[in-house]
Amino acid sequence: MSERTIRTPEGVDLHTRVDGPPEAPPLLAINSLGTDLTSWDAQVADWSxxxxxxxxxxxGHGRSGVPDGPYTIDQLGQDALAVLDANNVQRADVCGLSLGGVVALWLAVHAPDRVDRVVLADTAARVGTEEGWRRRAAVVRAQGMDAVVDLVLGRFFSPDFRASGAPALAAVEAGLRRADPEGYAASCDALAAADLRSVVGEVTAPCLVVVGTADEATPPDDARELRAHLRDGDYVELPGAGHLANLEQPVTFTRLVTDFLSRTHAPGDLHA
Incomplete structure (x- = not known):
């Protein structure tokens, strides 16, 4: 394992971590809105x-820099490319969840020579509405993160998981409360403007679209629409899982991604 801070060509400092053998094929994992790279801890033990x-x-997240907003999906995509460049990665498999999934989709559209296979988890080509994201950004800038934490947790996790008191709940809540308000709000601005629906059909990389059936933020209807416009895509629903499906059902999620990236399945033969 190695951790370091890299600086993008735009001058933004990004906190990075690399796990696994240096000679192994690369897998880029991109976090959701309001979380950080530790949100993949349950998967990395196996994936690495x-x-x-x-x-x-x-x-705007975790230990990375917080430049003034608004951010754009193009900037977030260029950040991902800067991380690949800093780690001397020409091509990688990519797994992104929620906002990270939008970034992964952006990479598949705008930098197809840099991606092999793509996992689009609990995401969509158009997430939510511009009005909704602008409203949330305004609330956070005016009142801070505490004003939206309960709302976000309700959209992140299924009712059953929230009632379980699982450690992941407390970890995500703590991360949200310590998040930088401007970094969060500026990322909401990126989602407000991001709309990749017109270019999804350009993606040539094999994709896995995975969604929890209890996902309120990017429900299965959104995921099915995304899959329908992809040229080469598997689609899997995780019964009962909410928006952060990798935290609610870590074992199943990890297996699905591992099987897809390892091509140990026939097309359309993945199941939760």
């Missing part, structure tokens, strides 16, 4: 046996 797992805190 097969891949060199490259993670980073997206700008």
């Amino acid at each position: 046996e097969r891949w060199r797992v490259v993670r980073y805190d997206q700008r």
Whole structure:
């Protein structure tokens, strides 16, 4: 394992971590809005046996820099490319969740020579509405993160998981409360403007679209629409899982991604 801070060509400092053998094929994992690279901890223990797992805190998140907003999906995509460049990665498999999934989709559209296979988890080509994201950004800038934590947790996790008191709940809540308000709000601005629906059909990389059936933020209807416009895509629903499916059902999620990236399945033969 190695951790370091890299600086993008735009001058943004990004906290990165790499796990796994240096000679292994690379896998880039991109975090969701309001979380950081530790949100992949449950997966990395397994993935790092097969891949060199490259993670980073997206700008405005975790230990990365917080430039003034608004941010754009183009900037977030360029940040991902800067992380690959800093780690001497020409091509990688990519796994992104929620906002990270939008970034992964951006990479598949705008930098197809840099990606092999792509996992699009609990995400969509258009997430939410511009009005909703602008409203949330305004609330956070005016009142701070505490004003939206309960709302976000309710959209992140299924009711059953919230009632379980699982450690992941407390960890995500603590991360949200310590998040930088401007970094969070500026990322909401990126989601407000991001709309990749018109270019999804350009993606040539094999994709896995995975979604929890209890995902309120990017529900299965959004995921099915995304899959329908991809040229080459598997689609799997995780029964009962909420928006952060990798935290609610870590074993199943890890297996699905491992099987997809390892091509140990026939097309359309993945199941939760």
